[in-house]
Structures are given as C-alpha cells and as structure tokens.
Amino acid sequence: MMDGLSILPGLLKNRPSGEKGRLCAFVLAPSLVVGLAFAGGQRAGSLFDLSGPIAITELRTEMSIDGRPTPRKGIAVILEPTAAESHISLKGDLQRRVWSSLSESGAEANRDRLVLSRDGLSSKTPLNGVSSPVTLVVEGELGSGILIPGGVQSIASSTLSSRRSQSLLSSVLFSCVLAFGMALASAVPSPVPSEKDRRNVRA
Amino acid sequence: MAGILVAALLVSSLLLVHFSMRSRPLDAKRPLDEDHGLPWPEAGQASTVFSLTALFGAYFGITLILGLPALLGLAFGTVSGLILTARLIKKRNQDSFEEFLQSVLKARGDNAIVFGVLLAGIQCCFAASELLILREMARTGLGLRGEDATLLAMALGAIGYFYVLFGGYKAVFRTDVLQFSMIALMGAVLLSLEFHNATRGSLVPPLWPRSGYWELPALAATGPLLYVFQFGVASVMGLGFLVASPDTWKRVFLVVKMRRQGPRFPMFVGVGTAPFLLLIPLAALTPAIADGPTDSGALFAGLISSDMLFVAAALGLVASFLSSFNSALLASVHVGLLLRRTASGVREEMSRFHWLMASALVSIGFVFLALSSNGNPYLLANALLGAYSVVAGVQVGTGWKISRLREGHLIWLAVPSLLAWFVYLTSLGGLTDAPNTYQLNTVPVAALLSLVLAATCRGLVTWSTK
Numbered sequence: 001m002m003d004g005l006s007i008l009p010g011l012l013k014n015r016p017s018g019e020k021g022r023l024c025a026f027v028l029a030p031s032l033v034v035g036l037a038f039a040g041g042q043r044a045g046s047l048f049d050l051s052g053p054i055a056i057t058e059l060r061t062e063m064s065i066d067g068r069p070t071p072r073k074g075i076a077v078i079l080e081p082t083a084a085e086s087h088i089s090l091k092g093d094l095q096r097r098v099w100s101s102l103s104e105s106g107a108e109a110n111r112d113r114l115v116l117s118r119d120g121l122s123s124k125t126p127l128n129g130v131s132s133p134v135t136l137v138v139e140g141e142l143g144s145g146i147l148i149p150g151g152v153q154s155i156a157s158s159t160l161s162s163r164r165s166q167s168l169l170s171s172v173l174f175s176c177v178l179a180f181g182m183a184l185a186s187a188v189p190s191p192v193p194s195e196k197d198r199r200n201v202r203a
Numbered sequence: 204m205a206g207i208l209v210a211a212l213l214v215s216s217l218l219l220v221h222f223s224m225r226s227r228p229l230d231a232k233r234p235l236d237e238d239h240g241l242p243w244p245e246a247g248q249a250s251t252v253f254s255l256t257a258l259f260g261a262y263f264g265i266t267l268i269l270g271l272p273a274l275l276g277l278a279f280g281t282v283s284g285l286i287l288t289a290r291l292i293k294k295r296n297q298d299s300f301e302e303f304l305q306s307v308l309k310a311r312g313d314n315a316i317v318f319g320v321l322l323a324g325i326q327c328c329f330a331a332s333e334l335l336i337l338r339e340m341a342r343t344g345l346g347l348r349g350e351d352a353t354l355l356a357m358a359l360g361a362i363g364y365f366y367v368l369f370g371g372y373k374a375v376f377r378t379d380v381l382q383f384s385m386i387a388l389m390g391a392v393l394l395s396l397e398f399h400n401a402t403r404g405s406l407v408p409p410l411w412p413r414s415g416y417w418e419l420p421a422l423a424a425t426g427p428l429l430y431v432f433q434f435g436v437a438s439v440m441g442l443g444f445l446v447a448s449p450d451t452w453k454r455v456f457l458v459v460k461m462r463r464q465g466p467r468f469p470m471f472v473g474v475g476t477a478p479f480l481l482l483i484p485l486a487a488l489t490p491a492i493a494d495g496p497t498d499s500g501a502l503f504a505g506l507i508s509s510d511m512l513f514v515a516a517a518l519g520l521v522a523s524f525l526s527s528f529n530s531a532l533l534a535s536v537h538v539g540l541l542l543r544r545t546a547s548g549v550r551e552e553m554s555r556f557h558w559l560m561a562s563a564l565v566s567i568g569f570v571f572l573a574l575s576s577n578g579n580p581y582l583l584a585n586a587l588l589g590a591y592s593v594v595a596g597v598q599v600g601t602g603w604k605i606s607r608l609r610e611g612h613l614i615w616l617a618v619p620s621l622l623a624w625f626v627y628l629t630s631l632g633g634l635t636d637a638p639n640t641y642q643l644n645t646v647p648v649a650a651l652l653s654l655v656l657a658a659t660c661r662g663l664v665t666w667s668t669k
Contacts, residue, residue, distance in 0.1 A: 021557035025368055029561035030361045033568030037357035040350060040572060162346040167206030168517055169347060169355050175213035176358040179365040182221060186369075 026187030027180075034176065053084035053125060057160040058142055073141040078160070079134045081126040086153075089120040089143030099137040106130055119143075208514060209521055213362055216381055216525075220366050220374040229371050231553040235537045236301045238461055241376040244454035245474040246383035254527030255336040255520070256329065256584045258481070261440075264643055266482040267489060269412040269433055276434035278479045280441025285472050288445065288455040291603050300456045304449060305541055307603060312610030317617055318597070319542040322449060325590045326535035327563055330528050331570035332583040334360050337524045338571075339580035343498075345517060353575050357568065359521060363528045364564050367536075368557075372453070375529045382522035386478070389519025392511060393484045415494060416640075417647055439650040440588075443595030449538060450530035496637040536563050578636045585634065585642050589624030592653035593617055599653075600660025607664045620656060624649070 015023070059074035077088065090096070098116050100107060107114075109129050114136075115122040121138055145152040230236065257263070265273045297303040308319050334356045341352040366374045417433045445451045458471045539559045540552060549555065574583055597616065601607045608616075627648060628634060634642065 018554040018557075021554040021561070025557035025561040029564045030364060033564060033572075034354075034357050034361050036568065036572055037354050040353060040575075157348065157350060159348060161348045161351065164206075164513065165341075165346040166351075168209055168341075168345060169206075169351050171206035171210035172213065172355050172358050172362070172521075175210055175217065176362055178214060179217055179362050182217065183365055183368070 022187050026183040030180065030183070052158060053080045053082045054078070054086055054088075054123075054146065054158055055080075055160045056088065056142070056146075056155060056158050059137070072139075074137060074139045075142050076160075077121070077123075077136045077138070079123055079125050079127070079136065081131050081133065083126065085122075085124045085149055087120055087122045087147040088138075089145065089147065090138065090140035091143050092140045096138060096140060101135040102127070102130065209517055212381065212385060212518060212521060216366065216378045217362070219377055219381070220370045223373060223377055224370045227373070229373075229553070229556075231551050233301070234553055234556045235371050235533070235540060236299060237372045238299055238457060241372055241457055241461075243380050243383075244376065244457045245471045246380045254329075255333050255340065255524050256527070256587075257444075258478075258485075258523055259340055260332075260336055260581055260584050261588070261643075261646075262479075262482060263485060264640065265437060265646070266486045267492065268416055268640055268643055269437075271410045272412060272430040272433045273417070273437040274479060274482060276437025277441040278476050279434070280438035280443075281445060281476050281479075282472055283438065284442040284445030284451070285455060285475060287442070288452055289459045289468055292452070292456050292459045297460075300453050301537075301541070303452065303456055304537065305545075307449075307452075307605075308538070308541055308545070310605040310608065310613070314605055314608055314610060314613040315545060316542065317613045318594075318605050319538050321590065321594060321617060322447070323535040323538040323542075323563075325447060325587060325594065326449070326531040326538070327567050328570065328583060328587050328590070330360075330531040330535070330563075330567045331574070332587060333524055333528045333531070334567070334571040335574055335580040335583055337520065338575055340520055344520075345513070353572070356575075357571070359524060360528060360564075360567070360571070363525045364532065364560070366525070367529050367533050368560050371556075372533065375533055378529070379526055382526045385518045385522035386481075386526075389515045389522075390478070390481045390484075392515035393481065393488065396484070396488065396512065413494070416643055436647045436650045439595075439653055440646055443591050443650075443653050446598045447591045447594035449534040453534075492640065494640050496633075496639050498637075532560075532563055532567070536560055539563070579634055579638050581638050581642065582634055585645060586625070586628060588645060588649040589621060589628070589652060592624075592649040593620045593656060596620075596653040596656025597660055600657035601664055607667065608660065609663070609667050612663055616656060616659065620652060624652060 055078040057076050059076055060071065061069040062072040063069050073092070075088070075090070096116055096118065098114070098121065100114070102110065102114075106127070106129055110127045113124045113127050116138070120143065121136070127134060142155060145154055146158060147153075227240070262274075262277055265277065292303060295303060295306055297306060308315050308322075310318060337359065338352045338356040341347045341355050342349055345352075347355060366378055370377070412430070412433060417436055418429065419432060455471070458467050536556065536559045539562075540555060543555055543559075544552070570583070574580075593616075597605060597608075597613065605613060628645065631641075631645070633639065
C-alpha cells in the first residue's frame with residue numbers, strides 16, 4: 001500500500017493541471033475509495049480470495065429422527081488448501097473430538113498440522129497430501145476470535161456466506177476491474193520524455 | 204445465475220457507454236451542457252424516483268406502516284412536483300437545461316453559494332445514503348458478510364461513477380433505459396408472485412395506517428380527517444423530494460422543451476409514478492413487522508425465498524442503485540460546475556469536471572465508509588429529510604427564484620433550520636442503534652419545517668418587494 005502511495009508524486013509531477021485532474025478522476029479517486037472499502041474488511045486473503053483461508057459456521061442444535069431439536073454447540077470449519085496458520089479458540093471443558101473429511105491415512109499424516117486441544121483447534125495449511133478443502137466438525141462453543149500470526153481475526157469476517165451471494169460479489173468486482181481498465185486506458189498519460197530521450201529522438 | 208446476469212448488466216452498460224462515447228465524446232468546453240440525443244427520460248425518472256432510499260427506505264416504510272392514504276399522498280405529491288416543475292420550465296422558456304439551472308441558482312450575494320452548496324451537498328449525501336442502503340440490502344437481503352457488502356456497494360458505486368465520468372448525461376440516460384427494464388423485471392416478478400399468493404389467499408397488502416404514527420392530538424385516532432392529514436404530509440414529502448432534485452428538473456426539461464411531439468408529458472408522469480404500484484406487492488410480500496426497532500434482515504427475507512426472486516431482486520437492486528446514484532452524483536457535479544463558472548469562467552471546463560467528479564466521489568466514499576459501521580443504515584436518509592425540506596421550502600416560498608431573497612437572508616434561514624432539525628433528531632435518541640419504525644414520525648416534522656420555511660420566504664419576498 002505504502003509502495004503504491006510513494007509513486008503518486010512521480011505520477012503527478014510535471015503534469016499540466018488538466019492532466020492531473022484527469023488522472024485523479026479516472027484513477028486515483030476511485031482507487032482510493034475502493035481500496036479503502038477493501039482494506040476496511042481486513043481480509044486475510046489476497047485480492048480475489050474473498051473467502052479467506054478459513055470459513056467457520058456455528059452449530060447450535062441437533063435434531064432427532066422425530067425432528068425434535070435439542071441444543072448442542074459446535075463449529076464446522078472449512079480449511080482451504082492455502083498457506084495459513086490459525087488457532088480457533090473454543091469455550092467449555094469438554095472431551096473434544098474432531099470429525100473430519102480426511103481419510104485415515106490423511107489424518108495420520110497431518111497429526112502435527114491439525115491439533116485439537118482443550119482450548120481450541122490449531123491448524124497449519126496446506127495439509128500434507130491434501131489439495132482440496134477439508135471440512136472439520138468440532139464440539140464446543142466458539143470463542144472470541146481466531147488467532148493468526150501477528151494478530152486476531154474476527155469470527156464475523158470468517159463466517160461462511162452463501163455461494164450465490166459470493167458469485168454476485170465476484171461479478172461486480174469483475175465489472176469494476178473492467179471499468180478500471182477502461183479508465184486507465186483513457187486516462188494515463190504517456191510518460192514525460194526526459195531531456196536525454198528528447199536528444200536521442202532529435203539525433 | 205444471478206452473478207452472471209449482474210455481470211452481463213454491468214458489462215453491457217459499460218460497453219454501451221464506451222461505444223456511444225467513442226462516436227460522440229463529451230464536449231471539452233461544456234461537458235454537461237447536453238440536451239440532445241438523450242433517450243427516454245421517462246425511464247430514468249421511474250427508476251430514479253424508486254431509488255433504494257425510496258424503494259427500500261422511506262416510501263417502503265410509509266407503505267408498510269401507514270398504508271394507502273399515505274401512499275396515495277406520495278404519488279399525488281410526486282405528480283404535483285412534476286407538473287409544477289414543467290410549468291416553471293415552460294414559463295422560463297430557456298433554450299438549454301444549463302441556462303435553466305443557472306437561472307435557479309441565480310441569487311444576490313452569497314445566497315447563490317449557500318443554495319448551490321446545499322443542493323450539491325444533499326445530492327452527495329443522497330448518493331452516500333444509496334450506498335448505505337445497498338450495503339444493508341446486500342448484507343441482510345442477499346446474505347453477504349458485512350465487509351463484503353461494503354466492498355460490493357463501493358465497487359458498484361465506482362462502476363456508476365465511471366459511467367458518469369465517461370459519458371456525462373448521455374451515459375446516465377442510456378444506461379437508465381437498461382436499468383429501468385431491470386426494475387420493471389423485478390416489478391413483474393413481484394407482481395406475478397403476489398398474484399400467485401393472492402389466489403391462495405395468503406398475503407394481503409397493508410391498506411390502513413397503524414395507530415401511533417402521523418397522528419395529531421386534535422384529530423381522532425382513526426377516520427377520514429386523519430387520513431386526509433396523512434395524505435397531506437405524504438404529498439408534501441413527495442413534492443419536496445422532486446422540487447429539490449436537479450436530476451428530475453433535467454428530465455422534465457427534456458420532456459417539456461425537447462420533445463414536442465405527442466402527449467409526452469402525461470406519459471412521463473404516468474411512467475414516473477407507475478412504480479408506486481410496485482410498493483403494494485412489496486409490502487404484501489414483507490412479513491408484518493412490530494413497532495419499534497426493526498431487524499431489516501427479517502423485513503426482506505421474503506425477497507430471497509426463491510431463485511427467481513433472488514435473481515430479480517439482485518438485478519432490480521443493482522439497477523435501482525445505479526440509476527439514482529448516478530443521477531445524484533451528476534446533479535451535484537453539475538451544480539458545482541455552475542457555481543465555479545459563476546465565480547470564474549473558463550473557456551474549457553473539462554478539467555473542472557474531472558476535479559469535481561473526483562472530489563464528489565471521495566466525499567461520498569468517506570461519508571459512506573464513516574457511517575457503514577453505524578447500526579442504522581437509514582440514519583443519513585432520515586437526516587437528509589430535513590435538508591430536502593429546507594430546499595423545498597425555499598424553492599416554493601420564493602417561486603423558484605432565490606434571487607428574490609435579499610443578500611445574506613438564505614444563510615440565516617438555512618443554517619438555523621438545519622441546526623433545529625439535527626437537534627430534533629438528536630433529541631429522539633436511539634436512532635443510531637438500529638432501524639426504527641418510529642423514525643417515520645419525523646416526516647410530519649420535516650413537512651412542517653418545509654411549510655414554515657415556505658411561508659417565511661414568501662413573507663421575506665413580499666417584504667423585500669415593498
């Protein structure tokens with residue numbers, strides 16, 4: 001981000017006022033507001049990795065065969081096969097177990113990467129020998145946040161959202177990138193030639 | 204499916220703007236002095252009246268809580284606003300919309316700056332309010348996470364901004380046609396669903412007002428007199444919204460001045476008010492809400508109950524947002540451009556247009572991002588109600604000629620009125636926590652403010668001419 005900001009003075013330097021205005025309107029102002037909206041989300045992933053490396057949903061009830069619901073707290077976690085480390089804190093003093101989509105050999109190979117303790121679930125992805133998302137179900141009440149290297153990520157930013165809505169967001173972002181491309185093409189001025197370049201052209 | 208269709212809508216609009224601007228780019232001297240080649244102002248009017256602030260905000264709330272008398276009042280006020288604007292445009296007989304807008308902004312001393320800044324500020328805040336409500340709808344209605352909904356709203360805002368930046372009025376009017384068809388599609392789907400449900404006798408739209416809203420101690424709790432009062436308040440609101448909206452003036456101007464063939468104005472009024480019909484099935488689809496703080500997620504849960512509804516709602520939401528956001532953004536920039544021109548004229552205004560566009564977007568973006576963490580997305584729209592009342596009161600009181608007011612009068616009218624409005628809103632308490640059905644009770648106060656200002660301006664004008 002700071003690298004991007006540092007190129008601004010050079011971009012605007014020695015430009016006539018009209019060109020500066022054009023550059024601000026077509027590139028800088030929209031980049032600023034969309035960039036702030038993006039940065040406000042404190043996403044763990046990269047630009048188009050909207051879901052992040054981990055998605056959580058809270059489990060609250062279980063249903064019996066006759067359809068009667070009873071409260072039972074737990075979490076379902078989906079781990080993406082991207083490089084990430086996290087610790088999901090869990091409340092309650094239960095004899096925890098984790099139920100996963102890993103095969104027996106896969107679970108065995110990842111004993112040090114998926115660690116269940118009394119205070120939560122630690123994971124280090126990608127898991128050995130696994131190239132697809134892994135689903136885990138753990139009993140217990142969700143704690144305050146997800147510990148990641150260098151900070152704490154809020155649960156709200158990692159909750160599972162509907163794929164239908166995510167596709168809507170992706171399509172809007174795709175159109176936004178297209179609009180930015182059109183704006184860049186029509187706004188970014190040609191580089192100001194240096195005196196040396198001018199002399200070379202004359203020669 | 205919804206994602207692909209929304210992308211198709213946005214990309215086709217971008218390409219439409221791109222190719223139409225390649226054949227006729229914006230005039231470098233006067234980029235917004237464009238009255239020819241703007242298709243179907245009716246479509247834009249219909250989709251702009253039904254902005255998100257109206258469709259999923261104030262007008263929707265009024266229909267849900269106050270029923271038919273107030274809805275009819277809104278429609279009546281809207282029609283009156285359109286007729287009033289058309290009569291004024293005919294009377295002034297200016298050749299271009301810019302001349303008309305300049306005549307509206309013409310005033311003694313700093314009155315022009317106060318009025319222009321107020322108009323442009325209202326439009327910028329209106330655009331920010333559209334972003335806030337879009338974010339809320341995306342979060343609660345379409346099921347996005349908070350930060351994703353913020354990003355969706357801002358990205359859509361940027362796309363709308365690019366339409367305006369590339370093509371000015373031409374881009375807005377051309378994309379309005381496409382957006383109107385999307386809103387019409389949403390309306391058709393909702394109407395067919397309502398018809399389907401009505402045959403099973405399950406859903407009935409609210410027809411009569413609830414008690415506790417828009418009541419006067421002197422009037423009976425129910426009965427014709429109360430309904431007349433509610434009709435009157437809603438009329439003032441509908442009228443005030445149009446009288447303070449330069450984008451509506453532009454559309455009326457085009458219909459009245461540029462298209463003389465056929466019964467164009469009645470058609471314009473018809474199309475412009477027809478979307479009020481959409482509120483009836485929307486209100487019927489919405490589950491009954493309790494008085495007081497409201498969960499807007501539950502309010503719009505019915506909209507995503509089926510795939511077809513989700514697609515129609517997503518397309519309608521995006522189209523409705525883009526239409527009103529673009530119109531408000533362009534109106535604020537146009538007013539700003541004319542204010543700058545009055546202060547110092549230049550031969551070519553393109554650079555000013557670019558600076559003003561950038562400033563408007565950054566201002567709108569900052570207001571949106573600052574308020575997006577607030578619990579009540581309708582707070583800004585509620586605050587704007589007072590600002591609209593001030594402009595509408597001044598416009599009506601001076602007969603759309605603020606030049607009739609003496610120098611310095613306007614600032615002494617506008618600033619205390621706005622302060623009084625904000626003090627009143629603050630005194631209500633709890634508005635920042637969550638949307639509240641009792642927010643609707645601020646509408647009669649805003650209507651009263653508008654009437655008091657209109658009477659005061661009328662008095663000042665009479666006194667000045669003596």
